Amino acid sequence: MKKISILGSTGSIGTQTLDVVAMHPEQFTVDGLAAGSNTDLLLEQVRRFNPRRVSVSTKQHADQLRSSLPSGVELYYGNEGLVEIAAGGDAQTVVTALVGSIGLESTLAAIEAGRHIGLANKETLVTAGHLVTELAGRKGVKLLPVDSEHSAIFQCLNGENRADVASITVTASGGSFRDYTRDQLVNVTVEDALRHPNWTMGAKITIDSATMVNKGLEVIEAHWLFNLPYEKINVLLHPESIIHSYVEFCDSSIIAQLGSPDMRVPIQYALTYPDRWPSPAARLSLAETGRLTFRDMDFVRYPLLKLAIECGKAGGTASTAYNAANEVAVARFLNREISFLHIEEIVDRVLQQHQNVNSPDLQQIKHCDTVTREIAAKL
8 A cells, every 4th residue: 555645735736646546445545735825626536535644725714724624734834834744644655736836845845755746836847946855865865757748758668778878859749729820829818828728738838838838847857867968858749649659769760659638648657666557547549639739849939948948948947937037927916917919028028138147056046036026026
C-alpha cells in the first residue's frame, strides 16, 4: 500500500489524482491533502479518502472547516500547512499539483524529508531548478513528471543511453487561439481564452496555453528534468494532442509516446512507476483519429514562448522574474483588468528592467519573486 499526499487536491490535477486513487483503492492510501479556499470540495475529499492531515490557505478557512472534519484529522493552514503536508506524516510520494511558485518551499521540504515527487507544479523547476535538482540528487529522491509532455519524454527515455539523445521535442496544442492571427487577438475575452479545444485544465494553465507561456515553462522544466541544453529542446505545434512528445536519437530514430488526451494517464504512471496498471482513460484508436497534423512553431506569433527560452538560457533569476510577472499578468487578465495582449506587454516590460542574479539561493529567489510581482501589479 503506497501512501501519498497531494498539494493542491481540489484543483484539476489534484482531483484527477484522486480519480486514480479511487480506481486502485487496494494500492493507495491518502496521508495528507492540501487545498486553497475550496473547503466544500476538500471536505468531500476528506470524507471519501480519509486522510490523517489536511491544510487550507488561511486561518479563516481553517476555522470554517474545523467543526466539520472527522475526528482525528489534523488541520493546518498557510504556507506552514503546505510544508507540513509535504514533509510531515508518512507519505512516500507527494504530488505537487499547486499552481504557481507557491509550490516551491513545500516541494523542497518534501524532498528534504525524502519523499518522492510527482511533479505537476512546473513553476518549482522554472523558479529554482538548480536548487530542486541538486537537493533531489543529494537525497536520492525521484522527480517523476506528471505533465503529459514530460511524462512522454520520460517514458521515451526509459532504458536508453542519454548520451545518444540528439534532441527532444515538446508538442503543443496551440491553446484556445491556435488558429487566430495577432490582429484577431485584440478583442478576445476571458471566456474565449478559457475554451481549450483539447484539455480540461484550471484557468491559469489554460490562459498560459493560449499565450504559449505554458510551453515556455515546460521547455525550462525539461532542461532541468532531463539535463539537456536548450539547443536540444524543440517545440512543435500538434493540434490533436495525440503525440504528447518525442525523442530523436543520434541514429535518426524517433521514439514518441501517444495516447488520448487524459491527464490521469501520466498522473498514474508517476504514482506507479516503473509499473503500469489499468487506467480509466479511453483507448486511443488511430483509425478513428484519422490524421495527425503538425506545424512549425511561430515565435513571432507566440513571443512569450521565445522570451521564456531566452530566460532559461540566461539562467539565474531571469526565469523566476518571467514566471512571477506572468502569474500577476494572467491574474489581472482573469480579473478583467487588462486585455489578453497586455499579458505579453507586462511580462516583456518587467524583464526589460530585471537585474539578473546568477546562481541565486532561496532567499534571493523569493526576493526576486516578491519584487517582480510588485512591479507587474503596477504596470
